[in-house]
Amino acid sequence: MTAAPAAPVMTRAERRLRTRQRILGVVYLLLAVGMVLAFGVSVGGDASSSFGLTAPTAPIALPNLVVPSATTAYLLAAVVAFAGAVQLTRGFGTRWAVVLGLVAFAFVFAFLTWVAAGQSMNLTGLLETTVQRSVPIAFGALSGVLCERAGVVNIAIEGMLLSGAFVSAVVASAFDNPWLGMLAAILVGGLLAALLAVLAIRYRVDQIIAGFFINILVAGLTAFLSVRLLQPYQNELNTPERLGPIAIPFLSDIPVLGPVLFRHNIFVYLLFGLIIVIHLGLFYTRWGLRVRAVGEHPKAADTVGVNVYWVRYSNVIMGGMVAGLGGAFFTIGSTGGFEREMTAGRGYIGLAAMIFGGWNPIGGFLAALVFGFADAIQSRLSILSIAIPSEFLLMVPYVVTIIVVAGLVGRARAPAADGKPYVKE
Amino acid sequence: MADESRHQELETTEAPASAEPAASPPVPEAAEASGNRVLSALRGILLPALALLAAFAVGAIIIIVTDFDLLGQWGSDPIGAIGASWSSVMRTYGALLRGSIGDPGALFSALFSADWEALRRAFGPLSETIVSATPLILTGLSVALAFRVGLFNIGAEGQLYLGSLFAVIAGFTFVGMPWFIHLPIAVAAGFLGGAVWGFIPGLLKARTGAHEVIVTIMLNFVSYNLINWALKTEFVQREGRPDPISKIVEPSAVIPPLIDGLRAHWGIVIALLAAVGVWWLLFRSTKGFEFRAVGFNPRAARYAGMSISWATVLSMVTAGGLAGLAGAAVILGGSGTLSPGFSPGYGFDGIVVALVGATRPLGVVAAAFLFGALRAGATPMQAATGTPIDIVVVIQALVIMFIAAPALVRAIFRIRAERRMGSEVFAKGWGS
Numbered sequence: 001m002t003a004a005p006a007a008p009v010m011t012r013a014e015r016r017l018r019t020r021q022r023i024l025g026v027v028y029l030l031l032a033v034g035m036v037l038a039f040g041v042s043v044g045g046d047a048s049s050s051f052g053l054t055a056p057t058a059p060i061a062l063p064n065l066v067v068p069s070a071t072t073a074y075l076l077a078a079v080v081a082f083a084g085a086v087q088l089t090r091g092f093g094t095r096w097a098v099v100l101g102l103v104a105f106a107f108v109f110a111f112l113t114w115v116a117a118g119q120s121m122n123l124t125g126l127l128e129t130t131v132q133r134s135v136p137i138a139f140g141a142l143s144g145v146l147c148e149r150a151g152v153v154n155i156a157i158e159g160m161l162l163s164g165a166f167v168s169a170v171v172a173s174a175f176d177n178p179w180l181g182m183l184a185a186i187l188v189g190g191l192l193a194a195l196l197a198v199l200a201i202r203y204r205v206d207q208i209i210a211g212f213f214i215n216i217l218v219a220g221l222t223a224f225l226s227v228r229l230l231q232p233y234q235n236e237l238n239t240p241e242r243l244g245p246i247a248i249p250f251l252s253d254i255p256v257l258g259p260v261l262f263r264h265n266i267f268v269y270l271l272f273g274l275i276i277v278i279h280l281g282l283f284y285t286r287w288g289l290r291v292r293a294v295g296e297h298p299k300a301a302d303t304v305g306v307n308v309y310w311v312r313y314s315n316v317i318m319g320g321m322v323a324g325l326g327g328a329f330f331t332i333g334s335t336g337g338f339e340r341e342m343t344a345g346r347g348y349i350g351l352a353a354m355i356f357g358g359w360n361p362i363g364g365f366l367a368a369l370v371f372g373f374a375d376a377i378q379s380r381l382s383i384l385s386i387a388i389p390s391e392f393l394l395m396v397p398y399v400v401t402i403i404v405v406a407g408l409v410g411r412a413r414a415p416a417a418d419g420k421p422y423v424k425e
Numbered sequence: 426m427a428d429e430s431r432h433q434e435l436e437t438t439e440a441p442a443s444a445e446p447a448a449s450p451p452v453p454e455a456a457e458a459s460g461n462r463v464l465s466a467l468r469g470i471l472l473p474a475l476a477l478l479a480a481f482a483v484g485a486i487i488i489i490v491t492d493f494d495l496l497g498q499w500g501s502d503p504i505g506a507i508g509a510s511w512s513s514v515m516r517t518y519g520a521l522l523r524g525s526i527g528d529p530g531a532l533f534s535a536l537f538s539a540d541w542e543a544l545r546r547a548f549g550p551l552s553e554t555i556v557s558a559t560p561l562i563l564t565g566l567s568v569a570l571a572f573r574v575g576l577f578n579i580g581a582e583g584q585l586y587l588g589s590l591f592a593v594i595a596g597f598t599f600v601g602m603p604w605f606i607h608l609p610i611a612v613a614a615g616f617l618g619g620a621v622w623g624f625i626p627g628l629l630k631a632r633t634g635a636h637e638v639i640v641t642i643m644l645n646f647v648s649y650n651l652i653n654w655a656l657k658t659e660f661v662q663r664e665g666r667p668d669p670i671s672k673i674v675e676p677s678a679v680i681p682p683l684i685d686g687l688r689a690h691w692g693i694v695i696a697l698l699a700a701v702g703v704w705w706l707l708f709r710s711t712k713g714f715e716f717r718a719v720g721f722n723p724r725a726a727r728y729a730g731m732s733i734s735w736a737t738v739l740s741m742v743t744a745g746g747l748a749g750l751a752g753a754a755v756i757l758g759g760s761g762t763l764s765p766g767f768s769p770g771y772g773f774d775g776i777v778v779a780l781v782g783a784t785r786p787l788g789v790v791a792a793a794f795l796f797g798a799l800r801a802g803a804t805p806m807q808a809a810t811g812t813p814i815d816i817v818v819v820i821q822a823l824v825i826m827f828i829a830a831p832a833l834v835r836a837i838f839r840i841r842a843e844r845r846m847g848s849e850v851f852a853k854g855w856g857s
Contacts, residue, residue: 212577
């Protein structure tokens with residue numbers, strides 16, 4: 001036989017990876033060009049952008065960060081172009097994700113400089129809003145982690161958030177006690193989750209349909225009840241007391257970090273606590289090992305004596321309680337009164353954050369921050385006068401979600417038994 | 426779903442399930458008398474009917490317990506409260522029925538009076554039902570088609586909006602065309618708009634594995650904002666109007682009414698033709714066989730040489746187009762102008778319609794008329810009894826639950842399980 005000695009043949013997967021790398025490189029280069037044109041050329045040569053780092057009342061004041069607008073944009077574009085060139089020719093190997101993060105950061109910062117060109121923008125305030133906007137998303141992601149690690153897909157997070165928002169507003173107003181409202185939100189979230197669990201586990205209804213059912217049930221019920229109860233009894237039932245911010249002594253005085261992290265209401269601190277507890281619980285305790293076993297391979301878990309159904313029921317219900325608590329943030333933790341469909345897809349974005357965060361509580365929180373940032377930019381920009389229609393700004397969180405899900409889901413790995421009902425033999 | 430024929434057609438491609446006891450030898454269909462087919466058809470209707478009954482019953486409970494006056498009465502006068510609750514529910518559902526079908530007495534007397542005006546008024550509610558059923562058939566088909574390929578299209582609402590935008594633009598841009606050219610162009614534009622909005626999740630799913638549920642929901646939100654923006658651009662916004670509303674389509678792009686004076690329009694015929702088309706596509710064409718094979722068992726379909734990616738993209742494009750047609754039908758057959766929030770959730774109702782119709786075109790048409798009646802009756806019901814429209818959404822949600830959990834309905838009504846209980850699962854996690 002005269003077959004030539006096989007040159008190192010790339011497998012199909014490797015070729016695909018290579019193509020993806022190249023595409024990414026081209027995208028970076030295009031991005032760099034876009035940055036030069038949009039953020040560099042369009043502003044005057046001597047304009048500068050000023051970022052406020054501290055509030056005027058802060059005990060330790062930092063000077064404003066002032067950078068020349070156009071030059072910064074060119075510099076950042078050069079960084080992105082360099083990354084693109086390397087990505088295109090050599091590739092970054094396993095460090096591609098870090099580079100992607102850097103490029104995203106460079107782009108966002110260039111964008112902010114462009115926005116702030118000739119005016120001043122409060123960076124600390126932006127980050128503070130980011131944390132606030134990411135709270136319900138992070139609660140949703142946490143709820144999703146609890147459910148999906150046990151193998152139950154929960155797209156009902158949206159409905160649970162909405163129900164938590166509604167019930168906490170009503171209960172807090174009726175009893176003049178926001179804490180009771182919070183408790184009621186946790187309960188109703190757990191109740192809906194129990195319904196989801198019964199449908200998904202006992203009746204083996206397709207989990208996405210079951211979750212969707214809960215979402216439209218809650219959307220319908222809360223809309224029905226707001227017309228029927230909240231409109232005639234607005235003062236009695238929809239004017240809850242809000243839970244105000246609690247500044248943590250000393251920590252809240254740190255410049256930048258203090259207001260961003262330590263000057264929020266109880267929801268944020270509860271969130272931080274829950275993230276840590278659930279993370280430790282999932283990855284460092286016997287309970288967590290069991291939960292993950294049920295989510296990955298229920299049959300094996302069953303064989304060694306783990307009660308698969310019990311684990312699934314309890315986790316889904318816990319997840320529902322977390323989501324209910326997150327829902328309460330919308331009303332008693334933020335705006336006060338309930339409005340119909342006020343969650344506006346945050347539950348679904350929470351799901352995306354969970355995927356982005358690799359089914360991991362801390363990862364989910366960090367991902368939620370990304371979405372929260374997109375949301376915060378959107379709300380900040382509508383105050384500043386720039387030439388982007390507000391509708392496009394409102395799209396930002398949703399578009400970011402699509403990009404993230406499309407860009408990362410192929411690489412993230414869900415629990416193996418996610419969404420599959422388990423039948424005990 | 427007890428879709429015997431589908432099971433049989435695809436039996437060969439189905440990977441042998443693990444030692445399940447389901448393998449009781451399939452009863453030769455042909456040997457059984459045709460009377461049996463009627464029976465099985467009845468059975469197919471029985472579960473949805475019972476699901477509907479249960480949903481209305483729960484809806485009645487909700488109506489009663491959210492009425493504060495009634496609740497007070499329960500404490501003082503329980504017997505009277507039962508009567509009052511009953512009459513309250515009957516009033517509500519009665520108004521719903523009158524708003525969707527009409528007053529039977531008025532219908533009869535109008536039929537015999539041969540008075541044109543009386544006839545028109547008597548048939549008004551039925552006409553409204555047809556008006557609502559038209560988009561529901563199309564969105565229901567959209568969701569059903571995607572279901573068959575194993576995809577959950579929650580994005581019909583956004584696709585509908587995009588379709589309506591494209592249709593309205595085509596409707597007012599071309600001037601001076603005869604209707605038999607202009608109208609098809611406008612309708613096709615609606616299809617195109619929806620198809621574009623269906624193409625995105627289809628492509629992303631096929632190329633990157635992004636779950637269509639998240640992508641389509643996000644696209645819904647994007648589409649609302651897109652419409653709001655478009656309606657304020659100089660090109661689309663009506664001259665001299667400060668609010669977001671589009672120009673009015675040319676008369677040549679208007680879908681004419683079926684009967685002058687009633688709102689029901691020829692869009693229903695488009696919808697029915699689409700149902701026939703989807704039936705042909707799914708059950709008579711090679712592509713449709715591929716679609717169903719991919720939905721039924723993607724691994725086996727790939728092994729048989731079918732392209733899952735291609736089926737995913739193509740089915741989502743078609744599904745989006747169907748939802749876009751719904752938007753075109755609503756706009757071109759109705760007001761002739763686009764404003765934000767014109768759809769009361771036709772896209773989401775389409776999911777209920779598809780599930781109740783067991784993802785079959787004929788079932789979808791029947792279910793669409795049912796829920797069209799519910800939608801049409803809701804507004805007069807709110808006007809007459811003060812019960813908020815949203816009770817319809819609650820009832821629809823409950824119908825989904827009871828349809829999706831047939832075991833639940835059987836438990837409530839104590840029906841024996843059918844021979845073959847296919848619990849179909851198409852949720853395949855987020856990655857695949």
